Amino acid sequence: SPYSRGRVVFDKSPGLLVAPEDTAIELSPLLRLPKGVRRGYALLPPLLKVLSDRGHRNWESEAPRLQPHSRALRYMKRLYKMSATKEGIPKANKSHLYNTVRLFTPCSECKRRHKDLMKGDVHSVDLLFNLDRVTALEHLLKSVLLYSFDTSVPVSSSITCTCHLFVKERDFSSQVCPSVSHSVAFSLHFEVRKRKWVEIDVTSFLQPLIATNRRNIHMAVNFTCLMGDPQQNTKLENPINVALVPPSLLLYLNDTSEQAYHRWNSLRHRRKNPVRPRQRNSLRVDPTGDKENSWGKRASRRRR
Amino acid sequence: DENLKEAPATPPHNLSEYFKQFLFPQNECELHNFRLSFSQLKWDRWIIAPHRYSPQYCKGDCPRVVGHRYGSPVHTMVQNIIYEKLDSSVPKPSCVPAEYSPLSVLTIEPDGSIVYKEYEDMIATKCTCR
Numbered sequence: 001s002p003y004s005r006g007r008v009v010f011d012k013s014p015g016l017l018v019a020p021e022d023t024a025i026e027l028s029p030l031l032r033l034p035k036g037v038r039r040g041y042a043l044l045p046p047l048l049k050v051l052s053d054r055g056h057r058n059w060e061s062e063a064p065r066l067q068p069h070s071r072a073l074r075y076m077k078r079l080y081k082m083s084a085t086k087e088g089i090p091k092a093n094k095s096h097l098y099n100t101v102r103l104f105t106p107c108s109e110c111k112r113r114h115k116d117l118m119k120g121d122v123h124s125v126d127l128l129f130n131l132d133r134v135t136a137l138e139h140l141l142k143s144v145l146l147y148s149f150d151t152s153v154p155v156s157s158s159i160t161c162t163c164h165l166f167v168k169e170r171d172f173s174s175q176v177c178p179s180v181s182h183s184v185a186f187s188l189h190f191e192v193r194k195r196k197w198v199e200i201d202v203t204s205f206l207q208p209l210i211a212t213n214r215r216n217i218h219m220a221v222n223f224t225c226l227m228g229d230p231q232q233n234t235k236l237e238n239p240i241n242v243a244l245v246p247p248s249l250l251l252y253l254n255d256t257s258e259q260a261y262h263r264w265n266s267l268r269h270r271r272k273n274p275v276r277p278r279q280r281n282s283l284r285v286d287p288t289g290d291k292e293n294s295w296g297k298r299a300s301r302r303r304r
Numbered sequence: 305d306e307n308l309k310e311a312p313a314t315p316p317h318n319l320s321e322y323f324k325q326f327l328f329p330q331n332e333c334e335l336h337n338f339r340l341s342f343s344q345l346k347w348d349r350w351i352i353a354p355h356r357y358s359p360q361y362c363k364g365d366c367p368r369v370v371g372h373r374y375g376s377p378v379h380t381m382v383q384n385i386i387y388e389k390l391d392s393s394v395p396k397p398s399c400v401p402a403e404y405s406p407l408s409v410l411t412i413e414p415d416g417s418i419v420y421k422e423y424e425d426m427i428a429t430k431c432t433c434r
Contacts, residue, residue, distance in 0.1 A: 068417065073418065076352070076420060077352065080352075083408060083420065086354065087356070089407070090407075090422045099421065100419065101419070102417055105417070133415060255421065259425075261424045
C-alpha cells in the first residue's frame with residue numbers, strides 16, 4: 001500500500017526495524033490493532049494484512065474489489081500451476097528465482113489514437129500502470145509486457161511485429177502533455193497459431209524507474225505487424241490487422257521480507273543445522289600477528 | 305527390572321502390549337491433519353489458489369523424558385522437573401510445531417492487480433516438545 005513504500009518504522013532504539021512478525025504475533029485477526037502497532041501494520045505482507053482486516057470487518061459487506069481482466073486471471077492461474085503443486089507447495093524449480101509475481105492491467109489508456117486501430121496496421125496505445133502494491137522489500141528480477149491475442153482474429157501462422165516503446169515522464173504538477181523520456185524499439189517474430197500470449201521483456205527498460213520507487217509508469221506502445229518471417233526470408237508484405245488487447249505489466253520480484261519463502265535462504269539452513277562448535281585446530285591469526293607463538297601456547301593449553 | 309519383578313508373569317504374547325505402554329504413551333505429542341478450504345472462510349473471492357489448504361497442527365502430551373525422538377533441547381526436561389518437583393505454576397513443556405513448509409498463494413489485490421506469492425512457514429510438518 002502507498003504508505004508501506006519506503007516507510008521504515010524504527011523502534012525506540014535506533015537501527016531496530018519493527019520486524020513484521022512482531023506485529024503478526026500480536027495481531028489477532030479478531031482484534032483491532034492497538035494504536036502502537038498500527039505503524040508496524042504497514043509492513044505486514046499483504047496476505048497477513050488482509051487476514052487481519054477480515055477478522056474485524058465483515059468482508060462480504062465491503063465494496064467489491066476491482067475485478068481483474070479474465071485474460072489476466074487465466075494467465076496467472078497458468079503461472080500458479082507451473083510454480084506450485086495442487087496443495088500449494090512451491091515447486092523446487094532451480095530456474096524459478098522469484099517468490100512473488102505481480103500482474104498489473106493498465107489503469108487508463110488514451111483513446112485518442114483510435115484511428116490507428118481502425119487502420120489496422122499500427123496498433124498504438126498509451127498505458128498507465130499504478131505500482132502502489134509493490135512493497136519496498138520486493139526487488140525486481142524481471143518485467144514483461146504481456147500481450148494476448150484475440151484468438152477470434154484469423155491470423156496467418158507466422159507474423160513479424162515491430163514494437164516501439166516510449167516511457168513518458170508524467171509531470172503531474174502541470175497539465176502539459178507528458179513528454180517522452182526515453183524509448184526503445186523491439187522487433188519480434190512469433191507464430192500466432194501456437195500461442196495466445198506474447199511476452200516482451202522490458203526489464204532493462206523499466207529497471208531504473210522501478211528501482212527509484214516510481215509509483216506510476218506511463219508508456220506508449222506502437223505495434224506494427226506484417227505477414228511473413230524474415231528468417232525464412234519470405235517478403236514482409238501488407239500489414240495485417242492484429243487485434244491486440246492492451247498489454248498487462250508482469251513483474252517478477254524477490255520479496256526479501258521474513259514472511260516470504262526464500263529457496264536459497266542460508267538463514268533457514270543455519271536454523272536447521274545449528275552452528276557446529278568452532279574447530280580448535282583451525283589456525284587463528286594472533287592479534288599480534290605472531291602465529292607460531294599463539295600456536296605453541298594453544299597446544300600446551302590443550303594438553304593441560 | 306523393578307517393574308518386571310512386580311508384574312505377574314505374563315504370557316509372552318502380551319509382552320508387546322505390556323511394553324507398548326512405556327514406549328508409546330496414549331495421545332502423545334504428534335502432528336494432526338487439518339484441511340480447510342478458503343470458501344469456508346468466504347475468502348475465495350480474493351484467494352484464487354490454492355482452493356484447499358492443510359496447515360496441520362501439533363497436539364498431545366509431552367512424555368516426561370523427551371529424548372532425541374522430539375529433538376527437544378535439555379531445557380525441556382529441566383522445565384518438566386521444575387513443574388513436577390519445584391513449582392507447578394511453571395507450565396509443562398508444550399507440543400508445538402518444529403518445522404514448516406511454505407505455501408504459494410494467488411490473490412486478487414484491492415486495486416484489481418493479481419499477485420502470486422510464496423509464504424514461509426505456512427504448513428506445520430514436524431512437532432516437538434518445548
